[in-house]
Amino acid sequence: MKHPSPYNTLQSYLENSNFRKVMVVCDERILQLHEEFVRIHFADNQHTQFFFFPIPVTESHKEMSMVMQLLDQLLIHHFDKNHLIINLGGGIISDLGGFAAAVYKRGIPFINVPTTLLGMVDAAHGGKNGVNFHHLKNGLGSIYFPQQVFIEPLFLYTLSDQEWLNGFAELLKTALIGDAELWYKLELWVLGESLSQLRSRISAQVIKQVANIKNGLVQQDPQDRGVRQQLNFGHTIGHALESLHLEKETELPHGFAVAAGIYYETELATRKGILAINQKKRVQRVIQRLYDIPQLDQSEQSRLIHFISQDKKNKNGEIHMSLISEIGKGIHGVPVSIAEIESLFRE
Template sequence: MFVGPGSLPELADFLQKPAVKQVFVVVDANTAAMCLPLLKNVLPAGCEVVEIPAGEDYKTLATCETLWTALTEARADRYAVVVNLGGGVVTDLGGFAAAVYKRGVRFVQVPTTLLAQVDASVGGKTGVDFMGFKNQLGVFQEPAGVFIEPRFLQTLDPRQLKSGYAEIVKHWLIADADGFARNRYVGILVDDWTPLIRESVALKQRIVAQDPLESGLRKLLNFGHTVGHALESYLLQQPGREILHGEAVAAGMVCEAWLSHQKGLLSAEELDKIETFLFSVFEKVQFVTLETEAIAQFALQDKKNSGSTINCTLLESIGRGVYDQPVTLAEIAESLRYYHRL
């Protein structure tokens, strides 16, 4: 894991190793134009660039076939390396495609969005969406390296930057009360993201190291995601109403903080602090009350569930999450109605 201005030279050194025979760079339409030029002095001669369409709509098995076809036609063997240059869609999909090609070739992550730098590229989760459900197909596979260059953040618009910031806030709420206290009056008015990225990545790595396959402690990282993924999946099926992942997670954190309070875990004072802070940064996600039951239904596909029980990560206090908390569809719908009323 390399974070900061020295990360791209480290990537160059990695790709020059004798064990690396072929290099394939996965980009989308955006990173091909805005980020790939920054790698011109890093990539070895003769590498192949594979471009996929940009956007969550293309995080599918059909898009994986584009990469698998390129690898197969180039006769790529297990000495090949896939370089995923992009945001969460590229790093998730590229990692998944590499992990299953010939039962696994090495891949490295070069995340270009804040969301990918602090979350999607870290921890070894890969996957694609299926039948309208987020990350329904995937495998745990650690990358051969993660190279985080904060300069890529200069290519983002404010909305994309805020989307990634939601995952940093999540890390504070589940395991870093001091981080929340230090930053709640700062928000995204950040001059240098490098220290925040390092802290956030280190926190996630500590949790993942103790539970790499998400059988226990790692479930803390899903705070905001049970309701958030349900909301994101529902709106992805509504043309013109799609929202970014971090926007959904921010809404999910409000809902799940409220559920924490309803279950006697989180104080009213801390709930208010969380809501005030999140609404100072994020726009409210728009839906109507009549949609809440339909949105809640998507939570039945959540990967943390056990049988018919919906397991949620809640908060005992700011900085202290608790996982495997059962919630009902009715409670999820009610949390969405609460969010709608705010």
């Protein structure tokens, strides 16, 4: 697991580290959008040589073929366990680059510098990484922790509204499982303010607060065998929706899939007698204010059930979900039947 850093910024970390070679795995758009940041932080000097591996950030590129190309570059440039990978981008970048770091020579150091809200509040933390496999979301992966995660809020200003909402869904999820007070603030802002006003509310302090909730669960359960699974609220159905779109070769952003997952899994929690109806309605109202909830035809429902049956939380062929018992309190390991899931899409 990562340790507290004596360095407050990425720049001080690099200046005080002894890495002779650094591979920057990056969202290809970052090289144009933040040219000055790249020039200041990643210019070759007498101590360090930088290499770049830019990637188009779509789920279709989050595959083993892309990992193999990255591993080839590490080998060609003679990277070893004393060198560093920097993942500069959103969740796709940290997932793919972290996986490559985990498997190359049985593990080399890496750090994450998230450039999206999704990365800052969720994907860059916790050590989970991986790639899609046969249309299965994150079907291959490992748990391998970054040495550090550096949050640079300047990246938020260039995010489109869609990309910002992609990350905001994970922020909502984390509040729902771990901080009722934060959730009620978010609810007030979502229902009472414009999107531009809402964006201005999500400060570096809020991002740190949300990341700390996740990191607290990770520290209790680093290998994701118990309480950490609460972080998967919204993800059983959310990941299945993403897999469905991968199969259809269409894009569904992760956060939008998670938002739909929260909507449906909140409904499920109420039907199972776990969550009060009035709390379900409050959650669903917030989700519907910002996100479209997909409706599935019979064929799509069948494929969704297929992907849910492949979920990593399942045990001995039985579907298990992470839900909420009340706003601010997550639970995990809840057995769910296929009939219960199917009923969600009939009404």
